[in-house]
Amino acid sequence: MEKMTDEERRDFLQAGTRTAKLATVRVDGRPHVAPVWFVLDGDDLVFTTMATAVKGRNLRRNPRVMLSVDEEAPPFAFVLIEGVARVSEAEPKELLKWTTQIAARYMGEGQAASFGQRNAVPEELLVRVTPDKMTAIKGVSE
């Protein structure tokens, strides 16, 4: 097992339709985790979530998060990201820009516009995580 280079880490995070698993803390102190669709903007992870979803409510109350993105086949690899989420009710145009970019990644360019529209609703929060710490390991089982 060895560390990825910065370039390997960025390529890994952007490869295909890998999802990030977002960990937050609930109001009663229990952990919460759920998959999110994301894109990179520099080293920032950008994603959206409904304000009424558990993760949306958790993020607004306590923006400290950790995310895991992993390769689930030998020799296995993972990137772990810790940071503080900046959560905003974005302007409709700004929100649509990101939901469309995210939809292009996960659903393909052909469905990007329709899925982008579907997710650019008033209740949707725009979330940006600038990493405070990143751990990027490849060749876990080697």
Add this chain to the structure above:
Amino acid sequence: MEKMTDEERRDFLQAGTRTAKLATVRVDGRPHVAPVWFVLDGDDLVFTTMATAVKGRNLRRNPRVMLSVDEEAPPFAFVLIEGVARVSEAEPKELLKWTTQIAARYMGEGQAASFGQRNAVPEELLVRVTPDKMTAIKGVSE
């Protein structure tokens, strides 16, 4: 998007080399998440972790956990599991039984014995999570 049946959920959790992303809470209240190799025993998730790893220390202090297992390609699917982890320093034979079974899943039968041995060390904790709540959704993007 629709709920999986109980059988679909079990098949999904046991398919291939899917990893679970284990969320715990750190001593300072921040969330932690990392991938783990696991097997099912009935509906229980069984995995191991080093006692000195962040997730091992978190589990011993606060056994409330949540796990996410997802399919990262259209139409996307996920299973979320909440529960309380039972953490033990297992008897060497019991630990080896599980590390070998887990290695067989993730590294194949041919490497199960050697990887099982490699992970059946005295510092390794055996962890069992009996689900209190499960959410299993398929066809997320449909």
